Amino acid sequence: MRIYLDHNATTPLHPDALEAMIRVLREVPGNPSSTHHEGSEAKRVVETAREQVAALLGATPRELVFTGGATEANNLALAGLATTLHERGRHIVSTTVEHPSVEEPLRRLEAEGAEVARLGVDPEGRVDLDAVRAALRDDTALVSVIWANNETGVLQDVAALAECAHARGALLHVDATQAVGKIPVRVDEVPVDFLSTSAHKFGGPKGVGLLALRHEALPEAFVRGGPQERRLRGGTHNVAGIAGFGAAAAAAHAELDARVERYAALRDRLWVGIAEKVPDVRRNGHAEHVLPNTLNVEFCGAQGDVLLEILDLEGIAVSAGAACASGSIDPSSVLTAMGRSPEEARASLRFSVGEGNDTAQIDRVLAGLPEWVARTRPPGSVA
Ligand SMILES: Cc1ncc(COP(=O)(O)O)c(C=O)c1O
Structure with a gap:
């Protein structure tokens, strides 16, 4: 063995996620955007999962935008928000220990004229809050920080980061992909503005994730071409995958x-x-x-x-x-x-x-x- x-x-699929997915694949053939009975059934699956994931995160279901994973959620957050927050400024604060799905969009934004301050970490992998305060400027639109590092597991002080960012009128995005399902991650307790996560890091299927939107500022859509997910993520829903995400979230919540x-x-x-x-x-x-x-x-x-x-x-x-x-x-x-x-x-x-x-x-x-x-x-x- x-x-x-x-x-x-x-992670391997949690048995509840597997069961939920098999049921949907076998018994729920509809498209959630269709108005007939089959469509409504599929929509119910998606909305039940949204409630289950929202309960785990302390979010309201409406705040969650399903994506094809955390890479896409991070791209949506960074590229999308850089566009809509343009009037606040083109300065972004991040760190030197981000996942490539944050770092590469940041590089792209720099090439397009944004300014990015990447803060270093101490020998134990933590960001210095004084350095964050010093880096924030009047034109800082967004702070983007990884909550739990994928390589070391090191946790950042997200509550303090939110306080620093908000004190200067900037918004906070966290990549919580490794944190969700392993430690309590509750957006009703820690005031982040945007949060990315992914189902497959805690017992859900690969290829499903979300961006949680806690602030009224909405990112510009990244995947366009349909009314799904408040027009923020076009494309027919991955109904079975989303059902698996919901079941994995319910299990994580309980356990x-x-x-x-x-x-x-x-x-x-x-x-x-x-x-x-x-x-x-x-x-x-x-x-x-x-x-x-x-x-x-x-x-x-x-x-x-x-x-x-x-x-x-x-x-x-x-x-x-x-x-x-x-x-x-x-x-x-x-x-x-x-x-x-x-x-x-x-x-x-x-x-x-x-x-x-x-x-x-x-x-x-x-x-x-x-x-x-x-x-x-x-x-x-x-x-
Ligand atoms: C911290 C972090 N962010 C983002 C991702 C990307 O997630 P996904 O595989 O859902 O695209 C990962 C996965 O490796 C990760 O560990």
């Missing part, structure tokens, strides 16, 4: 506290075991302000890509950084932004636990890891 420790890349506890126990068991059994390791990222399921470790002097391969051959799936960057030999830009050298970044692996993991699996990993790590270190490098 393989051991899957890469839940930040994607969140237990998940946090279970994930943290497994993650801590893994870290304590690694620190005990493998010489010369260090944890990347803040030890407290971090997702309960994520552990990023530098095996000093080791070849991370080789270790990843050995683990895979041994039946264990982990990641050497962002899934989309794996296979590339570039060191993680998130770790280098935290001050790690390229060699240190290349010696680092991300373990992310989730549903289906148990202590026996963690212990199997710990039993083999000291030898596998030693094989990827230069002979005689570490005792």
